[in-house]
Amino acid sequence: MASPTPASPNDGYLLDNARPEAGTRFDALSELFDPSTFRHIEDLGIAPGWRCWEVGAGGPSVVTWLADRVGPTGRVLATDIDTSWASETSGGAVEVLRHDVGRDEPPEGGGFDLVHARLVLVHVTDRERALRTMADSLRPGGWLLVEDADPALQPLICLDEYGPEQALANKLRSGFRTLLAxxxxxxxxxxxxxxxxxxxxxxxxxxxxxxxxxxxxCNILEAATVRHVRDGLVAAGLATDEEIERHLANIASGRLDLSTSPMISAWGRRP
Structure with missing residues (x-):
């Protein structure tokens, strides 16, 4: 396997795992989306002995769940550009590898029964190559499950914008989308x-x-995300420190009904 290609300093992931807010975001994302992810994988027929590749693993929850389902006769390969979370999951059926799915050659071995990526490809520059790498790594009959957000489909974080607190939340969400783009x-x-x-x-x-x-x-995720990107929002003139502090206080008050972007799950099988 080729050595991972170093990332350019200008194309870094906005929500990188090294920031202190990352763990909080992982936990909130797990609470929000793990039940849906697990339901989809169960429906695909995961069983003991399966070989699974979790792409852009981030937090440990999906990797741990997969390892439990495939058992000691199975294998879970967990890859990410930042594997600092790996101490919580390595060992047993789990192998952790630093890998950039948009840049690097496919992992050795291939022949996966399941390849899964959640909230990964939307951020990858060479998405076409990444998707091709994942599809080509399947065994015949293997499943690819890709789950990604579509912020443009539903751009608001407060669907019911009935007051200034909700309008401010949506302004900051618009700024966050600008940073992502x-x-x-x-x-x-x-x-x-x-x-x-x-x-x-x-x-x-x-x-x-x-x-x-x-x-x-949703409240926990939004507060952690805003803290994560606040410097970028202020530097780009998308929000002021005062607006950010006011928004964080509004979240803490419990008066906001905060949503997420739609998570679209798509799955298909290699012939």
């Missing part, structure tokens, strides 16, 4: 997944969408 994120990527999976040669392609409209975990 400036880093190369495709804000309309989720809706493209069914077509892209078919173009990758997969069959039996299906898709659905899910997003919570209000939840304590």
């Amino acid at each position: 400036s880093r190369g994120a495709d804000l309309g990527y989720g809706r493209k997944l069914p077509r892209l999976l078919r173009e990758a040669g997969l069959t039996g392609v299906n898709a659905d969408a899910y997003f919570p409209i209000t939840s304590p975990a």
